[in-house]
Amino acid sequence: MSNSLVVQLNLLLAALILLTSFALLVQRRMFAILHIFAWQGFFLGLSTAIIGYATGVHHLYLSSLLTLGMKVLLLPYILYKLIHKLRIHREIESMINTPTTMMIGIALVIFCYHLTAPIRELSTLMTRSTLALALATVMLGLLMMVTRRHAVSQIMGFLAMENGLFFAATSATYGMPMVVELGVALDLLIAAFIFGIFFFHINTTFDSLDVDQMAKLKEGD
Numbered sequence: 463m464s465n466s467l468v469v470q471l472n473l474l475l476a477a478l479i480l481l482t483s484f485a486l487l488v489q490r491r492m493f494a495i496l497h498i499f500a501w502q503g504f505f506l507g508l509s510t511a512i513i514g515y516a517t518g519v520h521h522l523y524l525s526s527l528l529t530l531g532m533k534v535l536l537l538p539y540i541l542y543k544l545i546h547k548l549r550i551h552r553e554i555e556s557m558i559n560t561p562t563t564m565m566i567g568i569a570l571v572i573f574c575y576h577l578t579a580p581i582r583e584l585s586t587l588m589t590r591s592t593l594a595l596a597l598a599t600v601m602l603g604l605l606m607m608v609t610r611r612h613a614v615s616q617i618m619g620f621l622a623m624e625n626g627l628f629f630a631a632t633s634a635t636y637g638m639p640m641v642v643e644l645g646v647a648l649d650l651l652i653a654a655f656i657f658g659i660f661f662f663h664i665n666t667t668f669d670s671l672d673v674d675q676m677a678k679l680k681e682g683d
Contacts, residue, residue, distance in 0.1 A: 468516040469588055475509040476592040479629060480571070483602040486622055487567055487609075488560050492545045495618050496538050503533025506625055510632055513589060519636050533625065545614065558609050567602050574598040581634075589633040596633045599626030 482502035489495050507529035514522025558566070574597040582590045603623025607616050 468512060469591065472509055472512055472516075472589060472592055475505050475512070476595040476629070476633075478505045479509070479599055479625070480595045480602075483599050483606075483622060483626070484564070484567055486618065487563050487602060487606055492614065493542070495615060496541055496545065499541075499618055499621060500534050500538045502622065502625055503529060503537075506629055507534065509592075509629070513632055513636065516588060517636055522632070522636065525632075529628070533621075537621065541614075541618075548614070557611060563605070563609055567605060570601040570605065571595075571598040574601060585634075587634075587636070589636070593630065593633045596626055596630035599623075599629060602626070 479502055482498050482505065485498045486495060486502075489498060507526045510522050510529060511526035514520060514526065571594075575594045578594040578597060581593060585593075600623050603619050603621075603626055606619030606622060610616050610619060
């Protein structure tokens with residue numbers, strides 16, 4: 463496989479990762495959000511494997527398998543069980559309407575392209591062209607966190623932001639050291655279990671996971 467073909471294929475996967483970030487922003491149904499997150503993890507794992515093949519950095523193969531196992535299978539399964547247990551079927555309206563959210567997202571993508579322009583000019587890595595898309599994925603995940611009212615969807619935004627950080631590390635340095643990646647994967651797994659217990663107790667106590675309603679209860683005290 464030639465380097466030019468690898469670059470084009472990696473750009474395609476980067477565009478798909480960014481597209482799933484926009485899909486997460488506009489989607490309201492919890493199970494649909496979960497499916498989109500799994501697709502984002504699949505594209506991320508495939509991109510990591512392609513970069514590992516093209517660069518000869520063999521630990522990226524293990525990173526790819528770890529990404530596929532954690533973010534396509536294990537985490538979506540845990541979150542699926544959590545959503546089913548809490549009987550969450552439709553997302554409560556976000557703080558900003560969908561067109562405005564999309565416009566903010568597009569502005570963030572443009573900002574990321576301008577921010578990373580000097581890095582792309584100086585870098586000699588074959589993945590330098592995807593750095594802006596990776597940073598934009600981080601920003602869109604953050605946007606999802608701050609615009610959603612439901613605690614579970616905010617966690618999905620956090621996980622999407624982590625996907626962007628992993629993609630940015632792969633684009634900027636061909637991946638983090640394996641010990642760091644294993645540590646991050648373990649932290650995410652532990653966090654998923656903690657979030658599940660945490661949300662279950664909140665839902666049992668307040669009969670809602672809407673952060674606005676919980677804030678009103680606090681103000682009423």
